[in-house]
Structures are given as structure tokens and as C-alpha cells.
Amino acid sequence: MTNKNKKDTTEEVIDLPQVEKPFWNDEIIKKIVVFPNDDGGVSILRPSPRFEGTINELAQKDVPTGKPYNILDAEDVPTDRTYREAWTADFNKPDGRGA
Amino acid sequence: MTQITRYDGNVKPFADDAIGTERTIFGSETQNDTLDANINANFLRGWGIVSVDQLPTKQDFNGFAYTSTALTSYLFQMGVPEWNDEQEYFTGSITNKEGTLYTAVQANTDEDPATDDGSNWLPVGSDGFDISGLSVAGISDGDFLPFEDISDANKMKKVSWATLKGEVTTNGQQLCKAWVNFNGDTNAIRDSYNISSITDNGTGRYFPNFASAMPNANYVVNLSSGTTQNSDPQSALGTFSFPYTATTAGFQVLGIAGTVLRDMTTMMVSVFGD
Numbered sequence: 001m002t003n004k005n006k007k008d009t010t011e012e013v014i015d016l017p018q019v020e021k022p023f024w025n026d027e028i029i030k031k032i033v034v035f036p037n038d039d040g041g042v043s044i045l046r047p048s049p050r051f052e053g054t055i056n057e058l059a060q061k062d063v064p065t066g067k068p069y070n071i072l073d074a075e076d077v078p079t080d081r082t083y084r085e086a087w088t089a090d091f092n093k094p095d096g097r098g099a
Numbered sequence: 100m101t102q103i104t105r106y107d108g109n110v111k112p113f114a115d116d117a118i119g120t121e122r123t124i125f126g127s128e129t130q131n132d133t134l135d136a137n138i139n140a141n142f143l144r145g146w147g148i149v150s151v152d153q154l155p156t157k158q159d160f161n162g163f164a165y166t167s168t169a170l171t172s173y174l175f176q177m178g179v180p181e182w183n184d185e186q187e188y189f190t191g192s193i194t195n196k197e198g199t200l201y202t203a204v205q206a207n208t209d210e211d212p213a214t215d216d217g218s219n220w221l222p223v224g225s226d227g228f229d230i231s232g233l234s235v236a237g238i239s240d241g242d243f244l245p246f247e248d249i250s251d252a253n254k255m256k257k258v259s260w261a262t263l264k265g266e267v268t269t270n271g272q273q274l275c276k277a278w279v280n281f282n283g284d285t286n287a288i289r290d291s292y293n294i295s296s297i298t299d300n301g302t303g304r305y306f307p308n309f310a311s312a313m314p315n316a317n318y319v320v321n322l323s324s325g326t327t328q329n330s331d332p333q334s335a336l337g338t339f340s341f342p343y344t345a346t347t348a349g350f351q352v353l354g355i356a357g358t359v360l361r362d363m364t365t366m367m368v369s370v371f372g373d
Binding site for chain 1: 279281284285286287288290291292294295296297298299300301302308310362
């Protein structure tokens with residue numbers, strides 16, 4: 001088959017689409033979610049700054065179903081993790097439960 | 100000749116609104132609206148059907164004009180005439196077969212373009228490109244181009260630039276579905292993709308939660324980790340904590356010098372799967 005429509009040999013330059021800057025949530029990372037785990041301790045859920053939702057929506061999604069959770073400021077989490085397994089929290093008045 | 104402005108309406112044949120037998124088939128006394136009935140032997144002979152000193156009838160004039168202009172109306176309706184097995188075609192003729200336009204590459208009659216092997220008909224626009232001519236200007240990503248090696252030579256195939264350039268194409272299996280870089284000491288996420296959060300279940304035990312769940316749990320997780328403290332191990336062994344699910348990839352980190360769970364300042368995870 002011949003190339004009847006060949007007009008020139010200049011390689012076409014393809015314009016790459018503009019990539020939208022990924023979403024970044026500065027506010028959500030200031031919060032954490034605490035819930036009791038099955039080992040008798042507490043689990044701490046750290047949000048991703050890429051999560052497009054509220055901290056409560058995140059807790060509803062990522063906390064195991066039925067588990068009570070509290071939403072705290074991230075700065076309230078102890079920085080010394082030497083006794084991490086001994087951490088406790090009060091869930092008598094939870095902010096919600098995992099969906 | 101100046102350009103003719105299109106008639107602003109539905110192009111109908113002359114005497115289309117004729118009542119009863121005001122218009123008859125040319126050389127006949129019956130009325131019919133089909134071209135098959137109107138293009139008869141008399142129509143093809145013309146006014147020779149009228150004897151010398153006879154006058155053609157009004158009905159015949161209507162029939163003649165109706166048939167002639169009905170052909171024009173048909174073209175306005177179809178754009179390109181439908182293929183017919185009795186029609187003579189010549190090189191360059193264009194016909195319409197069930198909505199697909201074909202151009203004749205040689206004179207032919209009764210060669211169905213839909214089943215032709217390409218010796219008589221080719222789809223319009225398909226005879227000018229060679230797939231090896233990747234430098235041809237005007238080809239855009241997603242254009243329909245013919246291939247010589249496809250099973251049905253009359254068909255064209257939509258191709259991508261990746262195919263044209265011989266690149267490895269991606270179907271999603273090769274793409275990373277989720278990744279995260281976080282601090283195992285503070286559990287703060289430095290950056291991520293498709294990870295909504297990290298659940299810290301204790302020293303050295305982390306559960307990344309997918310923002311959008313994986314379609315199944317048959318995915319692959321790659322782990323790496325390290326610490327900035329020179330006196331400590333520079334890397335750690337990541338192992339899975341079963342069960343891991345479509346929504347959560349659980350794993351734990353063991354110090355490389357032993358089996359003691361420990362936190363690492365840099366945790367990196369990538370996930371591949373369906």
C-alpha cells in the first residue's frame with residue numbers, strides 16, 4: 001500500500017495535556033482519629049493530605065465498622081512511643097462509630 | 100456560475116402533490132410514486148413514444164418531471180446513493196452500503212463493497228495511508244487507519260499513538276494503584292496516592308487504608324523502610340499482617356537485627372493489582 005497522502009516527513013509534536021495539581025488538604029492532617037483495637041490497645045488513624053473529605057467522613061470510612069472513635073488534634077498524640085502499646089483512651093463518649 | 104444556495108426546505112419531486120392521475124407513469128395511464136415503476140422502457144425511450152403530430156399529455160409531462168426530480172430528491176435524502184448490484188461503477192465512484200461509504204478502485208458491477216476483498220472497493224479515506232509512514236502529517240491519536248494484516252481488509256482499525264510507535268501499551272495492570280510515604284514514628288503521611296489514611300496499630304504495625312478499595316485482595320504490596328539513626332538498622336523487614344483486604348493493606352515492620360517490632364522514620368509502600 002503506498003502513501004498517497006504523504007505531505008512531509010516532519011514528526012508531529014504532541015502537546016501533553018496540562019496535569020492538574022493534586023489535591024492537598026492542609027487542615028485534615030491537623031487531626032487524628034483514635035479507636036480501640038482488638039489487642040486491647042488504641043489505634044491511631046492518620047489522615048492523608050490527599051484525602052478529599054472531612055475528618056469525620058474519613059473516620060466513618062476507615063475505622064472498623066461499629067468501633068467507637070474520637071477525633072483529636074494531631075498535636076495531642078504523645079511523641080514518645082516507648083510505651084506505645086500501653087496507650088489508652090476513653091471511648092465512653094465517642095464522636096462516632098465506624099460505618 | 101455562482102454558487103447555488105441550498106433550498107431551505109425538504110426537496111421534493113416535481114408534481115409530488117399531484118392529485119389522483121394528474122401525474123401518471125410516463126407513457127402510461129396509472130399513477131405510481133416509486134422510481135422503479137416510473138423508470139420504465141417508455142421513460143428510457145423518451146418522447147419517441149409520442150407519434151408524429153401527437154401531443155404529449157399533461158400527465159406524461161408530470162410523470163417525466165416527477166421521475167427526474169425524484170432522483171434529485173433521493174440524493175438530498177441519502178447524500179451518496181446506495182449501492183445497487185445493477186449500477187455501473189467506475190474508478191473513483193463513491194457508493195453507500197448500509198451507511199459505510201466506499202470508493203471504487205476500478206470499474207465494476209455487481210461487486211458488493213461490504214464483502215469485497217479490496218480489489219474493487221475500499222472504505223472512503225482508507226487508501227492513502229501506510230502504517231509505516233508514522234511521520235505523515237495529519238495523523239492524530241485515535242485516527243482510523245487501515246492495516247494490511249487484519250482479517251477483514253475492508254475494515255479500519257482505530258489505533259493509538261502507542262501502537263503506532265510500537266510502545267508498550269498500558270491496560271491498567273502495569274500501573275501503581277496506591278502508594279504512600281510516611282513517617283513510622285509519627286505516622287504522618289508525607290505524600291500518597293489512593294491512600295486515605297494510615298492506621299497505627301502499635302509499634303511497627305501499620306495499616307494503610309485505600310481511598311478507593313482494590314477490586315480484590317490479590318494485589319501485590321512492595322514495602323521498604325529505613326531510619327535516620329546511624330546506630331540503628333538502616334532498613335527493616337516488612338511482612339504482612341493477615342488478613343489484608345481489598346480496603347486495607349496491613350503490614351508490620353521488623354527490625355532487621357531481630358524479630359522485635361519497631362517504628363521506622365521512613366516507610367514506603369506501593370501497591371499493584373487489578
